[in-house]
Amino acid sequence: MQQADIGLIGLGVMGANLALNIAENGYRVAVFNRTVAKTHQFYEDAGDLKDKIVPCETLEDLAKNIRAPRPIILMVKAGEAVDEQIAALKPFLAKDDIIIDAGNANFHDTVRRLAALGPNDPTFVGMGVSGGEEGARHGPSIMVGGTPESYARIEPVLTAISAKYKGESCSALLGPDGAGHFVKTIHNGIEYADMQMIAEVYGILRDGLGLAPDAIGRIFEKWNEGPLNSYLIEITAKVLAATDKDTGKPAVDVILDSAGQKGTGRWAAIEAQMLGIPATAIEAAVAARSISSLVGERKLAADAYGDLLAGRKLVHDAAFIDALEDGLLAGKIAAYAQGFEVMAGASKENGWNVPLATTARIWRAGCIIRSQFLDEIAAAFEGSEGKNLLLAPAFVERMKTGSASLRKVVAEAALAGLPTPALSAALNYFDGYRQQRGTANVIQAQRDFFGAHGFKRLDQDGDFHGPWSDVD
Structure with a gap:
C-alpha cells in the first residue's frame, strides 16, 4: 500500500473533518483513534475518499504507514x-519526524513539550486551527x-x-515553538470581545428598544452588508431569525443566558496582564461570561x-x-488593536518575530x-509592525x-441600566490611550506617600520623593 503523506490521531468532530479535508485535497492520510471501532467506522463512512485514507489500529501501524519524515x-x-x-x-518515531498539536493548547505547554524533546527525538509543532467544524472540513x-x-x-x-x-492561503508559519498557539489564544480573546460586544448591542435592541429577535436579526443582516461585514455578524442575523421547533418561539428566547468558556479567552486576558499590556475589552468579555454563569444569584439580585x-x-x-452600527x-x-498589541508584546518578549x-x-x-x-488591518501593519x-x-x-x-451608545445604555462591559472597556481604552496627560501622576504620588516608591518629574531627570512629611 502507498504510504500516507501525513497522519492524524483523534477522530472526534474536528479530527474527522480535518482528515476528510486532507483526503479531499488529494493527500493520503493515515488515521488512528483510541477506539478502533471508531477508526473503522470513519473509514467506512468516507465514501469516495476511502482510497486516500489509511485506517490504522495501532500507533506502530500508523507510523509505518506514513512516509518519512513523518508528520x-x-x-x-x-x-x-x-x-x-x-x-x-x-x-515509533525517529529524529526529524513531526508531532503536530492542533488543539487549543496553552502556548506554555507547547514551549515545554518542545524543550522536553531530546536531539534524537521527533520535533514538535504547535498549530492553532480556527473555523470550527465547518472550517476543519472545508478550510x-x-x-x-x-x-x-x-x-x-x-x-x-x-x-x-x-x-x-x-x-491566498490562510495558513502561515508565525514563529518558533509556542508562537502559533499564542496567536490562536489571542484570536480567541478577540473572538470573546467581538461576541460580547455583539451581545451587548443585541441587549440594547431587545431591552432598550423592545425589539423582537426577528427584527433585531434584520438589523444585523443589513449591517453585514456594510463595514461590519463579518462571520459573527452574519451568523448573529441567522440565529436571531431561527425558530425553536418544540415551542415555535424564537430560538434565542429559549436558550439559557449563561455562556460557557473553555479557557482560551481567560488565557488571553492573563497573558496580557503578565505582559503589562491593556486588553480591557477581552478582560471585560471574560468577566461578562463569568457573570452570566451566576444565574441563581442574578435572579436574587433582580428580585x-x-x-x-x-x-x-x-x-x-x-x-x-x-450610532449602534x-x-x-x-x-x-x-478590541483588535488590543489583541494585536498583546501579540506584538509577546513576540518581543519571546523572540518570535510574529508577522502581524x-x-x-x-x-x-x-x-x-x-x-x-482585516484587509485594512493587514495594510496598516505592512512596514509598521510595532505601531x-x-x-x-x-x-x-x-x-x-x-x-x-x-x-453615545455607552452613555445611553448606562442611563438605561443596560450593561455594556466590553463596549465601555473599548471606549475607556480609547479615551485613556489618546490622553496626552492622564491621571497616573496622582497614583505615583500616592505610592510614594505610603511606600516611598519614588517618582519621575516632568522638569528634571532622576528619581524623586515628595514633600509628604510637610503635610499634616
Whole structure:
C-alpha cells in the first residue's frame, strides 16, 4: 500500500473533518483513534475518499504507514491527553519526524513539550486551527509555530487544506515553538470581545428598544452588508431569525443566558496582564461570561433591586440605529488593536518575530473572527509592525467619527441600566490611550506617600520623593 503523506490521531468532530479535508485535497492520510471501532467506522463512512485514507489500529501501524519524515497531527483534548499521546507515540518515531498539536493548547505547554524533546527525538509543532467544524472540513485558518524545516514538510498539505482568500492561503508559519498557539489564544480573546460586544448591542435592541429577535436579526443582516461585514455578524442575523421547533418561539428566547468558556479567552486576558499590556475589552468579555454563569444569584439580585430605571426608555430612531452600527465598529477596532498589541508584546518578549500583517491576512477567511476590515488591518501593519492599530491613518479617521457613536451608545445604555462591559472597556481604552496627560501622576504620588516608591518629574531627570512629611 502507498504510504500516507501525513497522519492524524483523534477522530472526534474536528479530527474527522480535518482528515476528510486532507483526503479531499488529494493527500493520503493515515488515521488512528483510541477506539478502533471508531477508526473503522470513519473509514467506512468516507465514501469516495476511502482510497486516500489509511485506517490504522495501532500507533506502530500508523507510523509505518506514513512516509518519512513523518508528520502526525494530534486532535485530542488539550492538557494531559496531549502529553500522554506524545509519550505513547514517541517509541515509533525517529529524529526529524513531526508531532503536530492542533488543539487549543496553552502556548506554555507547547514551549515545554518542545524543550522536553531530546536531539534524537521527533520535533514538535504547535498549530492553532480556527473555523470550527465547518472550517476543519472545508478550510480553516491555520496558525503554525515551529521550525522552518518542519513547516516546509507540512506546508503543501496545510496550504491545500486551509481557507483561501482571493486565492491566498490562510495558513502561515508565525514563529518558533509556542508562537502559533499564542496567536490562536489571542484570536480567541478577540473572538470573546467581538461576541460580547455583539451581545451587548443585541441587549440594547431587545431591552432598550423592545425589539423582537426577528427584527433585531434584520438589523444585523443589513449591517453585514456594510463595514461590519463579518462571520459573527452574519451568523448573529441567522440565529436571531431561527425558530425553536418544540415551542415555535424564537430560538434565542429559549436558550439559557449563561455562556460557557473553555479557557482560551481567560488565557488571553492573563497573558496580557503578565505582559503589562491593556486588553480591557477581552478582560471585560471574560468577566461578562463569568457573570452570566451566576444565574441563581442574578435572579436574587433582580428580585432585590427590581427595575431601578423603569421610566427610562431609549429612543428608537434611525439615528440611534446608525450610532449602534458605528459604535459597534469602533468597539471592534479597539478590541483588535488590543489583541494585536498583546501579540506584538509577546513576540518581543519571546523572540518570535510574529508577522502581524501576515496574521491579519490569514484571518480573512476560514476563522471565526474573519471580517471585512482585516484587509485594512493587514495594510496598516505592512512596514509598521510595532505601531498600535489606533495610530494607523485609516483607523484614526474611523475612530474620530466612530468614537462619538460609541460614546453615545455607552452613555445611553448606562442611563438605561443596560450593561455594556466590553463596549465601555473599548471606549475607556480609547479615551485613556489618546490622553496626552492622564491621571497616573496622582497614583505615583500616592505610592510614594505610603511606600516611598519614588517618582519621575516632568522638569528634571532622576528619581524623586515628595514633600509628604510637610503635610499634616
